[in-house]
Amino acid sequence: MTVKQTQFFYSIIFYLISAFGISLTIISQIGVSSFNALNLAIAQELTMKVGTVTIFINLLFLLACWLLDKHRKVKDYLVIVLALILFGTVVNFFVYYMFSGLFISTYGIRMGYVCCYLLLVLLSQDLGQAKSCV
Numbered sequence: 097m098t099v100k101q102t103q104f105f106y107s108i109i110f111y112l113i114s115a116f117g118i119s120l121t122i123i124s125q126i127g128v129s130s131f132n133a134l135n136l137a138i139a140q141e142l143t144m145k146v147g148t149v150t151i152f153i154n155l156l157f158l159l160a161c162w163l164l165d166k167h168r169k170v171k172d173y174l175v176i177v178l179a180l181i182l183f184g185t186v187v188n189f190f191v192y193y194m195f196s197g198l199f200i201s202t203y204g205i206r207m208g209y210v211c212c213y214l215l216l217v218l219l220s221q222d223l224g225q226a227k228s229c230v
Contacts, residue, residue, distance in 0.1 A: 111183050115147075117213035119190030122146065124206035147188030154180045 097105070121128045128136060132146075135153055139146040158180065162173055 107179070111179060112186060113216045115183055115186035116190055117217065118187055119195060120209045120213045122191055123195045124209045126203070126206045126210060145188045145192060147184035147186070147191065149184075150187055151181055151184030154184070 118132055135149045136146050139149040158176055
């Protein structure tokens with residue numbers, strides 16, 4: 097596997113874990129980051145899916161970056177657009193399909209979900225460190 101393919105593979109793993117974690121924090125209802133709170137509030141107000149709102153907000157930020165960028169490598173930005181769309185789609189998949197019937201009644205179970213996410217984050221960081229050792 098080439099270096100670019102390896103980086104791409106690790107990026108996919110990272111985005112999947114991040115989308116899964118965001119979904120867990122939304123489902124567990126114990127609080128989300130300020131950015132996700134914005135996305136969640138807009139989604140609820142406009143009766144849209146939170147992943148879809150995440151896509152639109154991230155695309156607005158990407159457009160601002162593109163306008164400020166002096167070099168504007170179109171290929172790089174197209175890859176980022178694809179990643180943003182897939183990220184929001186994965187959030188929607190977990191929140192509205194995978195966990196749609198899940199109701200968490202106790203705070204302890206909610207915290208358990210968050211701990212699972214944190215464990216996944218730690219494991220994904222280990223993957224990144226193992227990559228740099230190779």
